[in-house]
Amino acid sequence: MNVRAQAILWTAQRASAAVLGLCVLVHLATMIYAVRGGLTAAEILTRTHGSVAWFAFYSVFVLAIVVHVPIGLRSVLGEWLAWRSPSRDWALAVLAGFLWTMGMRAVLAVFG
Amino acid sequence: MKVLVKRNSAFQEFEVPRYPSQTVLDVVTYIQRVLDPTLAYRFACRVGMCGSCAMTVNGVARWTCRTHVDKVVKSDQMEIAPLRNLPVIRDLVTDMREFFDKWAKAKGQFSGSLTKKEDFQKVKPDSPKRVAVDAGIECIGCAVCYSSCDVVAQNPEYLGPAALNRAWTLVKDERDSITIERLRAVAGDAGCHSCHTHMSCTEHCPKQISPTAAIAGLKREVSMALFRKIL
Known part of the structure; x- marks a missing residue:
């Protein structure tokens, strides 16, 4: 991987961290607001089903995770396990695909 | 004792x-x-x-x-x-070779564009760029920062705080003529983007220089170069 690509990864991780910070705040605030009256999970799901806004929000949340986690793990693997060969990037691309699949599966379940 | x-x-x-x-x-x-x-x-x-x-x-x-x-x-x-x-x-x-070789890898040599036939370039001592250079220019190359850096310990390719600080003083030098090449040399996994901002270098530098600030500056300059599509 060339230096320009490495610099882009670094920038993408910082940008995704900013998005994640906002998403986590909205997610936590919503959770606290939603359960304060004793709503069950099933009742919450009836409210989220078909909501394009929540679908878009959680899709962005998942995308930020898919970008952020593998890039962070890339540094951890390089520094802790000295795994710096191209196989590391392929493995992390697979992880990104896995995170996206699992994340969107959950988002689709919330959407309906 | x-x-x-x-x-x-x-x-x-x-x-x-x-x-x-x-x-x-x-x-x-x-x-x-x-x-x-x-x-x-x-x-x-x-x-x-x-x-x-x-x-x-x-x-x-x-x-x-x-x-x-x-x-x-x-x-x-x-x-x-x-x-x-x-x-x-x-x-x-x-053996300090590795330490100083990394200064060379970070393009730590001054590279101007003027010849001796031209008048010398005037740099205002209080200009923001020169102030940034002055903050890091007194490095004596003792390798205290390099020795204190945990990223160097974990990633042998990492250029280290001193070499990156040197590169930063040249990037901010108005007479510098190879800024983009230098930014390419200090970006990426072996360069400024590997710094975790532990600040051990800054804490232990005997000359009270902050390589951490220099590295943060390099990250900013690299990001700007990326956005301008000149990196």
């Missing part, structure tokens, strides 16, 4: 008398001249200018010629070892 000196991965014990205003370098010199002439160590100026006498004193990298024993010895014992993160040649002498 009991002094433990690391030699060939084991510590050897010496008994050294205490004096007023005694420096750690005085202690090492006493051992070499009076107790054991085979002890190898490196020094030159003895006044904090040359950067050659840095060692690990009680677990912390320090310039030994300007470090008073009173400042670092709490009990009556001191431990002296070679700098961390560098190959040891013998006793307290480390």
Whole structure:
């Protein structure tokens, strides 16, 4: 991987961290607001089903995770396990695909 | 005072008398001249200018010629070892080639565009760029920051705080003519983007330079170059 690509990864991780910070705040605030009256999970799901806004929000949340986690793990693997060969990037691309699949599966379940 | 000196991965014990205003370098010199002439160590100026006498004193990298024993010895014992993160040649002498080779890799040489036939470029001392250069220019190349850096310990390719600080002083130099090449040299996994901002370099620099700030500046400059599509 060339230096320009490495610099882009670094920038993408910082940008995704900013998005994640906002998403986590909205997610936590919503959770606290939603359960304060004793709503069950099933009742919450009836409210989220078909909501394009929540679908878009959680899709962005998942995308930020898919970008952020593998890039962070890339540094951890390089520094802790000295795994710096191209196989590391392929493995992390697979992880990104896995995170996206699992994340969107959950988002689709919330959407309906 | 009991002094433990690391030699060939084991510590050897010496008994050294205490004096007023005694420096750690005085202690090492006493051992070499009076107790054991085979002890190898490196020094030159003895006044904090040359950067050659840095060692690990009680677990912390320090310039030994300007470090008073009173400042670092709490009990009556001191431990002296070679700098961390560098190959040891013998006793307290480390091989600095890797350290200075990385300065070259970071394009640490000044590269101007004017010839001697042209008038010299005027740089205002109080211009923001020159102020940024002045903040990092007094590095003496002692490798205390390099030895204190955990990223260097974990990633041998990492250029290290001193080389990146040097690159930063050139990036901010208005006379510099190879800024983009230099930014390419210091970006990525082996460069500024690997810094975790632990700030050990800044905490231990004997010249009170902040390589952390220099590295943060390089990250900013690289990001700007990326957005302008000139990197």
